[in-house]
Amino acid sequence: MTAGVERSGALYARARRVLPGGNTRTTVYERPFPRYAARGVGPWLTDVDGHRLLDCLNNYTALIHGHAYPPVLAAASQQLAFGTCFGLPTETEIQLAELLQSRVPAFEAIRFTNSGTEAVMQAVKAARAYTGRPLIAKCEGAYHGSYDYVEVSLDSPPDRWGEADRPARLPYAVGTPPSVVEDVLVLPFNAVAEARRLLVAAGPSLAAVLVDGMPNRAGLAPASAAYLGMLREVTRQVGAVLILDEVITFRLGPAGLRGLTGLEPDLTTLGKIIGGGFPIGAVAGARDVMAVFDPSAGRPRLPHGGTFNANPMSMVAGLAALSNLDPASFAALARMGDRVRHELDAALREAGVDGVVTGQGSLFKVHLGSGPVTDYRSAAAHPSDRVQRLHQRLLASGVLIGHDGLGCLSTVMTDQHLEQVVAAFRRSLNDPGVARA
C-alpha cells in the first residue's frame, strides 16, 4: 500500500465490499484509490491520514467560503435544533427565493430542487411543457448533470464525434434509449454560423437550447459574446426557451455569468454555491414559463414533487452563504483568480512546458499539451494523463485540485495561499510525467 495514505487505502478496501468499485460518485474516483477526507476548516482540508491540504477544489466549486464557514455553521446549527424537514413549506424557501430575486430581478419565479442535475432536468421538462415540443439542443462536451437527455455527446471520442460543423449525437450511458438521443441536437460550441444553421433547421420542433457560458468539462473556455447572442436571437426567432446553466458560473459575480455578459435567458439553472455546502438546485426565470409548475389553478402542466425540495437546512445555509457575498467579495475572488491564472501560465512558460490555463473569476483549469482551448475538441487534444499526474504531484505537495485540472478559489483564501499553490505547481513541472512534451 502507498506509504502515508494507509488509512485511505484501508477505507477504500472496506468501501469495495459495500459500494460498486468502492465508489458512489464517479467524479471522485481515483486509481489506486482516493484520499478520504476527515474534516475541513476554512481553506484547509485534512485527510484521514492527517495530511493537511489547501483546498483548491471546494467540492467541485460548491463551497465559496471554504469549510465550516462560521455564518453557515451558526445558521445550520440553529435550524438543526428546529427540525430538518417537514411535510409543510417553510418561510426559509421564501427568504432564499427573495434573496436570489433581489440579485437577479429576471428571476421572476423560482423553484428549488436538491441538485443541479434535478434543476436542469426540471428546466428541460419546463421548456417542453411550455412549448409542447420534444427537441432540446446542447453543446458538445458540456456537462449538465446526469439526466439522460443532457448527457448526450458528453464524452464523444474523436473517432466517432463526427464533423466539426455537425457533431454526432452519442449516448453517454450504455443502454440509453435511442429515442433519447433522437430528441437531442448537439451543437458545436463557439461556432456561431454552424450552430445557427443547425438550430434554424430544427426550429419548429425545438423546445429549448441549454447552454453553459463557460462549460468546465468542455475546457472551461468562455462562450463568445457572438455565440451567446446568436443563441438568444435564434431561440426567440423559433419560439424556443433559452436555458442558461449557471450551476457553476453563478460564482462569477452577484448576478452570475448573465450579469457579466448581459445575456437574458428565459430560464436559469442554479446549484452548488446557493446551498452554502448543502445539497441544492434551482430553476429560475420568466413568470410565464415558470407557470408550468403552478398548481394554484388546478393540475399544473408540469407537476414536480421532491421530498427534500427547499428543505430548510439547505435554505438557511444558502442564505448565510449568499448574504455574505457582496460585490467586493466577487471582485476579490476575481483578482485572486487573475493572479493565479497569470502565475501558473508564467510558470509553464518559464519551465518550457506546453500548456494553457483557462477560466475566469475564481475558476481556473490547467491543460497540458499544445494549442489553445476554445471548445470540447480543442480541450480533448490535451492528454488527460499529464493533468492527472499534475493533480497527484500537487496532492503530494499539499494542494488539492481536480484530477481534470480544475481549480477553484474561496473567499477565505489569501495571497499567501495562492503563493503556496504557485510554488507547488512550479515544483510539479519538474516531474517528467507532467512536463513530457
Ligand SMILES: Cc1ncc(COP(=O)(O)O)c(C=O)c1O
Ligand atoms: C454546469 C453544471 N450543471 C449541472 C451540474 C449538476 O449538478 P449536481 O452535481 O448538483 O447534480 C453540474 C455539476 O457539476 C454542473 O457543473
